[in-house]
Amino acid sequence: MVALEAPLAARRVGLLRRWGVSPAQLALAVLIVAFLTAFLIVPVSRVMVAAFEGPTGFTLVHFGDFFRTSLFLESFFNSLYVAVGAVVLASLLAVPCAYFLARFDFKGAGLIQALGVVPLVMPPFVGAVAMQLIFGRNGTVNLLLNDWFGFRIPFMEGLNGVIFVEALHYFPFILLNLSASLANIDSSMEESAQNLGARGWTLFRRIVFPLAMPGYVAGAALVFVKVFDDLGTPLLLSQTNLLAPQAYLRITSVGLNDPMGYVISAILVAFSLMAMAASGLITRGRDYATQQRGGGGLARRPLVGWRKTVAWSFIILVVVLSLSPHVGILLLSFATVWSFSPLPDAFTIKHYATVFADSAHMMGNTLLYCGLAATIDVVLGVSIAYLVARTRLPGRRLLDGLVMASLAVPGLVLGIGILRTYYGVELPGGVPLATFWGMLVIGYAIRRLPYALRACDAALKQVHESLEEAAENLGAGKLTALRRIVVPLITGGMLAGFVTSFATAAVELSETLLLVTRDVDAPISYGIYVYMQSPAGRGPGAALGVIAVIVVALGAWFSHRIAERERLRRGRGGTA
Amino acid sequence: MSGTSGVDVERVTFGYGATPVLDDVSLEIAAGEFFAFLGPSGSGKTTLLRLIAGFGTPTTGRIRVGARDITDLPPWSRNVGMVFQNYALWPHMTVAENVAFGLEMRKVGRAERDKRVAEALAMVGLDALAARRPAQLSGGQQQRVALARTLVIQPEVLLLDEPLSNLDAKLRVEMRAELVSLQRKTGLTTIYVTHDQEEANATAHRMAVLDGGRIQQVGAPLELYDRPANRFVAGFLGAANLLEGELAGSTFRHSSGLTFDLAEGSAQARPILMVRPQNLVLAPAPSGMGVIRHREHLGAVLRYAIDAGGARLVAECPYRAGEPVYGEGDRVALSVRPGGGALLPA
Numbered sequence: 001m002v003a004l005e006a007p008l009a010a011r012r013v014g015l016l017r018r019w020g021v022s023p024a025q026l027a028l029a030v031l032i033v034a035f036l037t038a039f040l041i042v043p044v045s046r047v048m049v050a051a052f053e054g055p056t057g058f059t060l061v062h063f064g065d066f067f068r069t070s071l072f073l074e075s076f077f078n079s080l081y082v083a084v085g086a087v088v089l090a091s092l093l094a095v096p097c098a099y100f101l102a103r104f105d106f107k108g109a110g111l112i113q114a115l116g117v118v119p120l121v122m123p124p125f126v127g128a129v130a131m132q133l134i135f136g137r138n139g140t141v142n143l144l145l146n147d148w149f150g151f152r153i154p155f156m157e158g159l160n161g162v163i164f165v166e167a168l169h170y171f172p173f174i175l176l177n178l179s180a181s182l183a184n185i186d187s188s189m190e191e192s193a194q195n196l197g198a199r200g201w202t203l204f205r206r207i208v209f210p211l212a213m214p215g216y217v218a219g220a221a222l223v224f225v226k227v228f229d230d231l232g233t234p235l236l237l238s239q240t241n242l243l244a245p246q247a248y249l250r251i252t253s254v255g256l257n258d259p260m261g262y263v264i265s266a267i268l269v270a271f272s273l274m275a276m277a278a279s280g281l282i283t284r285g286r287d288y289a290t291q292q293r294g295g296g297g298l299a300r301r302p303l304v305g306w307r308k309t310v311a312w313s314f315i316i317l318v319v320v321l322s323l324s325p326h327v328g329i330l331l332l333s334f335a336t337v338w339s340f341s342p343l344p345d346a347f348t349i350k351h352y353a354t355v356f357a358d359s360a361h362m363m364g365n366t367l368l369y370c371g372l373a374a375t376i377d378v379v380l381g382v383s384i385a386y387l388v389a390r391t392r393l394p395g396r397r398l399l400d401g402l403v404m405a406s407l408a409v410p411g412l413v414l415g416i417g418i419l420r421t422y423y424g425v426e427l428p429g430g431v432p433l434a435t436f437w438g439m440l441v442i443g444y445a446i447r448r449l450p451y452a453l454r455a456c457d458a459a460l461k462q463v464h465e466s467l468e469e470a471a472e473n474l475g476a477g478k479l480t481a482l483r484r485i486v487v488p489l490i491t492g493g494m495l496a497g498f499v500t501s502f503a504t505a506a507v508e509l510s511e512t513l514l515l516v517t518r519d520v521d522a523p524i525s526y527g528i529y530v531y532m533q534s535p536a537g538r539g540p541g542a543a544l545g546v547i548a549v550i551v552v553a554l555g556a557w558f559s560h561r562i563a564e565r566e567r568l569r570r571g572r573g574g575t576a
Numbered sequence: 577m578s579g580t581s582g583v584d585v586e587r588v589t590f591g592y593g594a595t596p597v598l599d600d601v602s603l604e605i606a607a608g609e610f611f612a613f614l615g616p617s618g619s620g621k622t623t624l625l626r627l628i629a630g631f632g633t634p635t636t637g638r639i640r641v642g643a644r645d646i647t648d649l650p651p652w653s654r655n656v657g658m659v660f661q662n663y664a665l666w667p668h669m670t671v672a673e674n675v676a677f678g679l680e681m682r683k684v685g686r687a688e689r690d691k692r693v694a695e696a697l698a699m700v701g702l703d704a705l706a707a708r709r710p711a712q713l714s715g716g717q718q719q720r721v722a723l724a725r726t727l728v729i730q731p732e733v734l735l736l737d738e739p740l741s742n743l744d745a746k747l748r749v750e751m752r753a754e755l756v757s758l759q760r761k762t763g764l765t766t767i768y769v770t771h772d773q774e775e776a777n778a779t780a781h782r783m784a785v786l787d788g789g790r791i792q793q794v795g796a797p798l799e800l801y802d803r804p805a806n807r808f809v810a811g812f813l814g815a816a817n818l819l820e821g822e823l824a825g826s827t828f829r830h831s832s833g834l835t836f837d838l839a840e841g842s843a844q845a846r847p848i849l850m851v852r853p854q855n856l857v858l859a860p861a862p863s864g865m866g867v868i869r870h871r872e873h874l875g876a877v878l879r880y881a882i883d884a885g886g887a888r889l890v891a892e893c894p895y896r897a898g899e900p901v902y903g904e905g906d907r908v909a910l911s912v913r914p915g916g917g918a919l920l921p922a
Contacts, residue, residue, distance in 0.1 A: 017633065466664035472651040473629055473658045474678030474729055484677070488668045 020392040022478065029387055032380060033399065039442050040406055043417025048269070050262035050420065062259040066267075072246065072260070076267070079243040082162050083228040089167035090223050093318050094174035095216070100311050102182035106303040108315045115315075116172045116179070119322045121553045123507040123525075124169040125232030126545040127325025129532050131165050132156055132237070133338055134328045140342040161237050166227045168322055173226075174219035181215025182208075182298065190298055208298065214283035221279035225272045229410035232509035236532055243268060244412050248513065251416055256423060265413040272408040326549070333542035339535075351539035359527050359544060366506050366523040366551070369437065373444035374501035377452035378494050380445075385457040386486075390465065400453070407450045411510030414443055419514060435517045443515060444505040451504070452497035459493020460486070496559045503555035507548055524548045580765045581642030581732040582607040583628060588637030590620075590627060591789070596635070597623045599789040605767065605782075607642075610759050612768045612776035615786035616812070621769045622661075624786070625735050628767065629658045641732055652681070657731030661738045663722040665710035671697070671721050672706040678729035696728035697721075699758075716747045723755075727762075734759075734766045740775065752778055773813050777801070785809050801852075803918050810850045810920065817851045817889045820922060828917070832885030834865050836912045840919070847919040853879065853892040855916025860900055861909035868906045884910060 016023065054061055066072045101112045134140045135155035142152040155164050185208065193207045231244040240249065247264035254260070303311055333351055335344030384403060388396045406414075422434035433439060463486055471481040509525050516526050524544055531541030583605040591597040598620045605611045613621035626632055628639055630651030638647045646654050665674055672693055679689045697703045700720035710718055719739065726734065739755065740748045756779050759766045770776050776783045777797040785792045785800065785808070793805040804810035807818060821830040828836045828849050836849065858866070858880065866889070870881040873895065880902060882889045889910070893899060902908060 464662060464664065466660045466662055467666055469629075469631055469651070470658070470660055470664035470666075470725075471677065471681075472631075473654075473656070474725070475652045475655075475681030476677070477650070477652050480681070485666055489666075 018392070019394065020390075021387075025387065025391060026393070028383055029393055029396075029399075032383060032387075035380070036399075036402060036446075039418070040402070040409070040414070040446050043414060043421045044269070044409055045417075046420045047262050047265045047413055047417045050259060051266040053259075062263045066260060066263045069260075071241065072264075075241050075243050075246045075264075078159055078239075078241050079228055082159050082166070082234075082242060083224045085159075085163040086166040086170065086227040087220050087223050089163055090171035090174055091216075091220065093167065093171040093321070094178065094219070096314055097318060098175050098178040098182060100303075100315065101179055102298050103301060104303040104311070105300040106308070106311070108312060111315060111319060112175075115318060115322060116176050117556060118172075118326070119169050120172050121503075121556055122169070122326055122329070122545070122549045123232070123509070124165050124230065124325075125236050125509055126507065126528055126548065127169070127329055128161075128165050128233050128236040129538055130328025130332050130542065131168075131325055132161070133332065134324050135164065136161075138340050143340070143342050156237070159239060159242075162227075162234050162239050162242070165233055165237070165325070166230065167223075168325065170223045170226055171322075173222045174216065177215040177219030177222075178212060179215070181212040185211045185298060187299055217279050217282045221275045225275045225408075228271055228275075229268055229412065229510075231412050231513065232529065236529070244410070244510070247412060247416070248510075251419070251514070256420060261416060265410075265416055268410050269408060269413055272410065276408055329542045329545045329549070332538055333546045335539060335542075351543040354540045355527075355543045355547070359524075359540070361520060362522050362524045362527040362544070363547065365437070365521065366525070366548075369441050369444060369523055370502045370505040372441045373448065373505050374452075374498045376441070376445040377449050377501040378456065378498045380449055381452035381456035381497055382460070382490065382494060384453055385460045388457070389460055400457075403453050404450050406446060409447070411443070411447055411508060412514070414447060415511040415514030418443055418511075435515060435521075437516075437521045440511065440515045440521075440523075443511040444508060445501070447508075447511070448501040448504055452501050455493050455497035455500065456490065459490035459496075462493075463489045492562050492565070495562045499555045499559035499562075503552040503559075506551055506555075524551075579730075579732060580607050580763060581644075582609070582765060583733055583767065584638075584640040585624070585628070586638045586640070588624070588627065588634045588639065590623060590632060590634050595789075597789050598627070598634075601637070601786075601789075601791055603784055603791065603794065605765060607765055608763045610756070610766045610768065610779055610781045612770060612780035612783035613786060614770060614773060614776040614783050614812070616771055618788075619786040620789040621771075621786045622737055625658070625737055625767060625769050628733070629656055629735055630654050655729070655731050656733045656735060657726035657729060658735040659719075659722045659726050659737065659739050661741060663710075663718045663742075665718055665721055665725075667710055669709075670706065671702065671708050671710065671713070674710065674721060675725045675728050678725065682729065692728055696724040699727070700724045715743055716751065719743065719751060723758075727764075732765070734764050736766065736768045738769055738771070740770075740772075748775075755779060777813075785812060787812075804850060804920065806920055807848065810918075815853050815890060815892075817849075817853065817856065818920075819849045819851075819887060819889075820846070821849060822846055823919070828919075830885075830887055832865070832887045834884045834887060834910065836910075836917060838912065838917050838919075839914050840917075844919070844921060846922050848922050850918045850920055851889075851912050851916060853890045855913040856889060856891040857911045857913055858882075858891055858893060858900075858902065858908040859911070860902075860906075862907055864907045864909035866908040866910045868902045868904055868908065871902065871904060882908070882910070 016026065019026075021029070051062060052058055052060070097112045097115060100106070101109055132139060136142065137152065137154070137157070139156070141155070146152055154160060189211060190203065190207060193203055198206060229244055231248055234240065234242045234245050235248070240246065243264050247261045247268070250258050250264070251261040331344055332338060334347045334349065336346040336348050338344035384399055387393055388400050418439055419434045422439060423432045425433040427433055427436055467485050467489070468481045471485045472478070476484060506523070507525050509529060512523060512526050513529065516522050522530075524547065528541050528544045528548065531537035531544060583603070585601055585603040588598055588601045589596050601620075601624060613624060615621045623632070627634055630646070630649060634647060638645055640646065641654070641656060646656070666677075669677070675693045675696055676689050679692060684692070693706070694703060697706055700723055702717060702720050702724065705713065705717065710721065713721065719742075736755070740751055743751060752775060768776070768779060780797060782794065782796050783800065784794045787808050793800055793809045800809060801813050804813065804816075810816040810818065819828075819830045819834075821828050822845060823829075826838050826840060828838055830849075838849075866882045866884045868880050869883050872879040876895055877892050878895045878901065880891045880893070882891055895901075
């Protein structure tokens, strides 16, 4: 026995050394893999299997049924129409803004930069009802138009309403990505083209556009996926003939064993994957930013004459549009009655009183769930980033890739997967594990992990390995080096990751709708949805919405401040 | 500084795949010696330095500092101070905090710590900048902080990984002189990794030339320059004429018919003759074997490219009054200054 064990132990030490890991790190890696397996791989796989599983094994019957049912077929094309429409409308809003920002020197630049953030702090489903009241058939704008000019514009009719609300929320994704691409174009690229005789439209078409395209494509693909998968906005606008609402309705009304919910889930995942793959293919090998030294963007010109008027008019229009959900929800939260009139009849604070009296527990739940989920994300994010960057553990890149692949899993699909996997598992009290509030925390954490991982990874990349080695060289053990050198240097990134996870989880609706079964477990987002269902609940719903937006906005501001402070602290500007 | 030690590297091999990064490397570095690892990139010199610091464990072989075998010790228990190529100063700590870190790890009391930090900073001339952060310092100042941070722990051995590579040319020469005077003053065993033979020559008592993970030769700079062990060392340390030929007694004969009378013989029948350009002597001779192909005037030196019956040679002659100056096409007789040729194995 002894003779056998010795070489085995030696081999084990040899492997650990070859992988460059300590036993503790290896244990951590195993735990992470187990967590991701239990709450990402297994649930998603079970959804996929259910879509292709018949009584006798593999079958495509469910897909056949899906495409033979006119309701589903209609939903499928409606979803495509809405997603493509939202991309087009978002592009129309974002591309000119990005171009103005990159090309011209003018005072509106700050306003455009604010446009990159303002819409994102309020999820589209929160503003949807308020948008009906402003842009609907009998909303503020159309009432005024009708009074003055005798016509109405169908902003919010049917699917167009979904497109309008989604585009106004998601156009910053295109604006931010495209702006980053434009800012990375080395000014010498443009200058050398001008030097060789290109100008105006030719310069734009041959040089500026191709160089900026990767950013545009990345942003557009993101918008497509987000809109295609969205559940809350169509539900609140009563547009149920779309894929995500259909899946939700099948699972919650027909039951967990109805295959259609799974077929739709598989289609949602497939389209997410296709959009991401297409964006990857188109931008592959075109990461121009990293090949250039300077960046600095295009040469800026002053904006004068009629161009100035046009640019300003456009920007003000976009600002007004993108602020309208915020203004609408704020008005609604203070409105006594707001119906068939341009503005509410009178104002009151009773909705806030109602919300604080009846739904204070939801705020507590949101703080608890999102705080826990964000903590899980940061711990996992730092651990995974560290294992990838600092060890030679086999499969470590696969781990990173697996986390990033969860970007392609819509919240709806993960929620359905968790229900299917853990509904049959009962907790001691007889509550199914799937509807235990802890599962919602885990669901939130899983879907936000990619963002947290990238934030932690980016922070860790700033910490050159030699900084740790220098500490070890001066007598610090691995843990001390981690505590004294690495952690202080990545705190900013970790906090940014935490805040992002927290803020986005606070307004998540898809998983929330699927996994919350009892009012006592409900977070704010669930409350907003339920209140908004009835005309009487709109006021309190809006009040909850305002509270949620304040939480998210504070979070965004806070993380921005941290990032700023971090940069100052490290740069030359900082003083001891 | 008390207790500096020698370093003994014994048959160290290191690497993962099929081609080892270090292949059976042995070295003995004496206490108090300034020793350079010289080699091109990929030669394994930095890897060897990192093994001495404990970043990586040799596949086989032992490393000792003084009488202590440190092969299996983690980096933090070695007391071998290393200055990193990028300095690795911690951006979130002030200069003083950076320097104090190693003393903190050694549980040195606050009063003693402050005193030693101040001394170390004074030694590198940065006492006025103790409260700054690394990002507020110039490259040269950062280098000094890194040095102070390492010296303050009184290591047994000082390791310098390409310490001057991030500095501009003028600063590099200044810092080089400072490093040497610091080392001579402290007597601390110092290992210096560089790819620049001039740096190694200017600083080291002895050096090891590495290539392809193997030590090619160990010795004093002049010794290696004059008596390289092989073609690689000959070429890496400076310009060299290398001629293959036969040796009869002390007469070397190249296939072109060119012959040189050397002061020494060799056991090898077909050695390689290495002559540094300044040891090749030219004399005006209308029937000489050499033909001047090209002339470059470098200031104090004239450099000639010479064709001698198919062999291409380079000669460098001092440019001074009274010496002949040759033009293109001139014929010259060639000889080797006494003791100026070295015979290498083929």
